[in-house]
Amino acid sequence: MNQKQLLRGAADTVAANVPLADFNTADAVEFLNTLPLPRAADTLAAVPLPRAVKLLEAPELQRAGQLVAALPPPRAAALLGLMADDRATDIVHELDDSHRARLIPLLAPEARHSIQLLLGYPPDTAGALMTTEFVGVPADWSVAQTLQHIREVERSRETVYAIYVLDPSSGQLQQVVTLRRLITGAPDASILSVAQLNPPVTVDPLLDQEEVARLIRRHDLLAIPVVDAQRRMLGIVTVDDILDALIDESTEDVHKFGGVEALDRPYMQIGFFEMLRKRAGWLSVLFLGEMLTASAMQHYEQELARAVVLTLFIPLIMSSGGNSGSQATSLLIRSLALRELRLRDWWKVALRELPTGIVLGGILGVLAIIRISVWQLGGLHDYGEHWGLLALTIGAALVGIVTFGSLSGSMLPFALKRLGFDPASASAPFVATLVDVTGLVIYFSIAALILRGTLL
Template identity: 40%
Template sequence: MRPLAVNSLVHLILPDVQELLRDGTAEEIAEALAPFHSADIADLLEGLEDAEAAKLLQALGLEQRVETFEHIEVGDQVRLFGAIGPEGMGTIIEEMSADDRADLLNELPQELASGLLSQLPAEEAKDAAVLSNYGEETAGGIMTSEFVRLTLDMTATEAIERVRTQATSKEQVFALYVLDDEERLRGVVTLSKLILAKPDATMGEVMYEHPISVPVEADQEDVVGRLRHYDFLAIPVVDGEGRMLGIVTHDDALDVVLEEQTEDVQKMAAVEPLEAPYFETALLTLVRKRAVWLTVLLGAGLVAGTILKGFHHVLEKAIALTFFLPLIIAAGGNTGAQSATLVIRGMAVGEMGPGDWLKVARRELLSGLMLGTLLGALGIGMAYLLGQGAVASTVFWTLVAIVTAGCLLGSLLPILLDRAGIDPAITSSPLVAGLVDILGIVFYFLIARLFLGI
């Protein structure tokens, strides 16, 4: 299993659990872990060897066993599946929620997955096969087909009875969906409204008409945005003809948010996104995903060095300029990285889009001039403090120019990439810094020529 999760409770009880696994019976193990939440037991499994984890999981009661298994990362599920075997896993897979089951089957070898599908009840096997066919990052790929269906002519009494009989097998029952005879979504009834409705009122009378939904092919980030915007616990997923296929729940949306944020953070740090957790990623894969961008940034550094060489005669005549070169480069790169981060995050949460480029440019131009003036004033002070007052004006105006350029480049490059259909997170902080470094060197020496007459 993976390295132990950061969970103080798990660290505390792990030695006792390992001793219990060595000397205790299945009944004793189940009794000892019965009070614990399934998520904590899943964390506990990560600190055990595969054989120990398999023994612990099999000792749990069925409901707790299934819930614990669903809390485990898919990669660890596959390894645990190998340790337990198809026969021991059959019941767990049959009882899993539809979307979690589909995710696991997608990760198993084709032959093994097909064998497991053949052992499932016909309806569940068909459902798992259908869910597995949707794109991984679409609404269909993250939805579950488990939701409470109501009909237009069903009374409140009948609907409550249906909720009562189906609640334990559905992902959530806070929102109930009213479908017509052709499975088209016609309305939504909240559980609270259903309970307060008159016993003989029909769903067609109490439902909210014109429900909000997402198409099955919608990008998962758009689905999360809809859930966040409308503050839903779940949102229905429909096909092109309005037939309801499933729901995306808030917990699945949280997984998407974590996945997308992790990917964006890695891109912004000039790392090609990892497809598995850090410790599960092969060392050579980790090196390759980092080396790509490091090579690109090395090229940017080479360009900066070449430009610097072209101005060697300026340096020879005013050696004091070298004292402030690191300051100039750092100020421009840091400013550009700040602007890129602010804009990328703003775009990610829907605060701005490509159409706002002019407003962004205005704000960043003013920000750059103000920040550049502030840093330039500090630069003048540093120049006189170091006894290099002759280059003070050069340092001041270069800082004003490069900080302003950094703000504009860092803010507009993500917008330009987004307009071109490229993920703006690829505008990594090191990349922006590298580009601004090049500009900084050019500005510095051109301004030095102007003020020093070199």
């Protein structure tokens, strides 16, 4: 039994005067998150090693990298060495180069090798998410030998969802045995006799985390093995790790939808000037885009001077087009993320969104015509003697603008993905800005056709 197993198996006996003695892990993590960094680091340094490891491994713990950096190097290295390799790697990722250079040489050789291996994989891949702590046994073992092995190594493994049966000579993955099948097998039976019937589902270490999540969901797995080109086991990606990664990615996408550079830390931990930097860039780009709206209105200045009543409906026209575009963008980004659609399906989406936009625009157009008619006939507002043509103009403009908004909003994610960008960058503000400018052109072009000889 190695040092990690002995320390992990130590009883977490905490005296009443030790910090966090009366807290369970979840409450202790929440308490640490509320403390100033120096006090939180002092508290973490005072609790026993097994308890400190549990706290650092909790995904809800904020500032984990800063806490480790604030600890004495021997204490920090001891904690990293006892943690699950994937979580320890996440924390090392947060450290600056000087702290890494100081801590990594202090780790035990096994832990140092695992962490350096995981650090070598690109972010958001199976290799970066996997843990090297899995239960693997030779294919010539019996059920009894496997159960005894699990008893010996259980405390040094992050999870024991399944047992991976490996070729005794090459180390290649041959089969997977679930824990349920294992404990129901006869002790003298071969481990392969209780293995699943289907070939094991595996992933390459460079596979994107979204594809890993899709495979886990499709095959209803709790963990998926990561293998190299020779099918040798490198590690496993567990369902809880992939959920944490997808939550982080969805949070990043939500920020992009709002036209904000993704925040890499909780809102209250972002400094004032850093927050300005993350928001000012997109806001400036959107502002410059909206300046084109002013240019479009200047182009139709004479029409506006002759028919001031047209200005009353500009906010209505612009918001309707932007809303339809944002709807389409949100739907398509999600479908692309879930692999429900591929790039080659763009024309199918266009053919679907075209009639959808026409019908939706027609519905809004009818509502606008009814509204103008009720206001005019009810004496709530006088739109002039040509109010009927005005209502027809607004209705027709809504059909055109909503249709354009739906088409452009659905095509932008395809275009960005084709160019190698994140489709989430086709955020709602970006689509709204695009549709605002083109919507004015559509609006005044239709007005010029219908109202020529009357108001224009």
